[in-house]
Every structure is written in structure tokens, then in C-alpha cells.
Amino acid sequence: GAFATAALLYAGAALVSLPALRRWRDAGLRRADAPPLLIVSAAGAVLAPAALAWGLAHTTAVTGSLLLNLEAVFTVVLAWLIHDEHVGARVGAALLLMVVGGALLVLEGGGSQLALSPGALAVLAATFCWAIDNTFTRLLADRDASAVVLAKASLGATVSASVALALQQPWPDLLHLLG
Numbered sequence: 001g002a003f004a005t006a007a008l009l010y011a012g013a014a015l016v017s018l019p020a021l022r023r024w025r026d027a028g029l030r031r032a033d034a035p036p037l038l039i040v041s042a043a044g045a046v047l048a049p050a051a052l053a054w055g056l057a058h059t060t061a062v063t064g065s066l067l068l069n070l071e072a073v074f075t076v077v078l079a080w081l082i083h084d085e086h087v088g089a090r091v092g093a094a095l096l097l098m099v100v101g102g103a104l105l106v107l108e109g110g111g112s113q114l115a116l117s118p119g120a121l122a123v124l125a126a127t128f129c130w131a132i133d134n135t136f137t138r139l140l141a142d143r144d145a146s147a148v149v150l151a152k153a154s155l156g157a158t159v160s161a162s163v164a165l166a167l168q169q170p171w172p173d174l175l176h177l178l179g
Contacts (some may be wrong), residue, residue, distance in 0.1 A: 001167065001171070002054040002162040002163035002169070005169065006046060006050040006156065007133075007158075007160035011153070014154045014157055016145075017146050029147055029151065037155070040152050041151070041156045041159070045133075045152050045156020045159075046159045048125075048126045049131075050160065051123070051126035055118075055124075059117050059119030064123045067125065071102070073099060073102075073130040074131030075130075079135055083135070119138065133134075
């Protein structure tokens with residue numbers, strides 16, 4: 001299941017980040033960091049991987065992989081809107097080309113109608129969620145990166161696993177996990 005996949009991905013990230021637990025106090029994580037940490041966990045460690053897992057199962061590999069490039073577009077736009085990042089002419093032109101390329105990708109049958117499959121929409125949703133993650137992670141940039149990853153991955157894995165269990169999504173058997 002999509003949320004089970006997200007839970008396993010971020011459980012792995014949390015396990016790899018466990019050595020950061022010793023540095024938790026030195027990381028400077030504070031209560032004030034909770035809102036951006038919750039946002040990046042929800043968007044980047046729960047919604048995005050679940051949307052991507054589901055979307056890739058319901059669209060072509062080419063469409064899915066090319067649509068992932070739009071994460072950069074969404075990230076730049078959000079950084080411009082939220083953090084007042086400067087977007088010059090060259091960056092603007094690059095964004096325009098990426099959007100036009102994405103639009104050409106989804107033109108139905110070479111015609112002029114835009115048609116997004118549900119799978120492609122899910123991949124787009126994943127890229128937007130990761131752009132939210134990227135944008136709000138900026139607020140945690142002065143913290144120890146490993147501790148931030150540990151917190152984000154732990155929260156994401158816990159929430160994703162809870163949703164997967166509540167939805168009774170299938171999980172891989174232990175042999176597949178170890179193989």
C-alpha cells in the first residue's frame with residue numbers, strides 16, 4: 001500500500017539517523033521548531049511518498065519520472081512567495097521551460113488537449129508536497145541536519161504506518177523486506 005511504502009521508506013531513514021539521537025540536545029531543536037517540523041513531516045514524509053507510490057503505480061514510468069522535475073518549479077515558486085527569494089530572468093526562463101515541458105508531456109496523444117491521468121496528478125501532488133518540505137525545511141537549516149532527519153523520518157514513519165494500518169493496506173512480507 002502507498003502509506004505502508006511511505007512508512008517503510010521513512011522508517012529506514014529514521015534508523016539510519018539514529019546515531020543523531022546522541023546529538024539531539026546539541027542540535028538546538030526547540031519547541032518553536034515544532035510547526036515547521038510538523039509541516040515537513042506531514043508533507044515530505046507522509047503525503048509525498050504515499051502520493052508518489054500510488055501515482056507511479058497508476059502512470060507510465062516516463063511520465064512519472066519527467067513530472068518529478070516539477071518539484072524544482074514548485075520549490076522556487078514557494079521560496080519566492082514565502083521567503084522572498086529573488087527569481088531573476090534566467091531562473092524565470094528555466095521555470096517557464098520546465099512548465100512548458102511538463103505541459104507537452106501530458107498532451108493527450110500529441111493533440112492539443114491537456115489530460116492528466118489520476119496517476120500523473122498523484123505524482124504532481126507528490127512534487128508539490130516535497131516542494132513544501134523543501135521550503136519549510138529552510139526554517140530548520142540552522143539545526144543539526146541528522147537530528148532534523150531523525151525527527152522528520154520518525155514522525156513520518158509513525159503517521160504513515162498508522163494510516164496504513166487504519167486503511168488495512170497490504171505490507172510486504174518479511175522475506176521481501178530482507179531481500
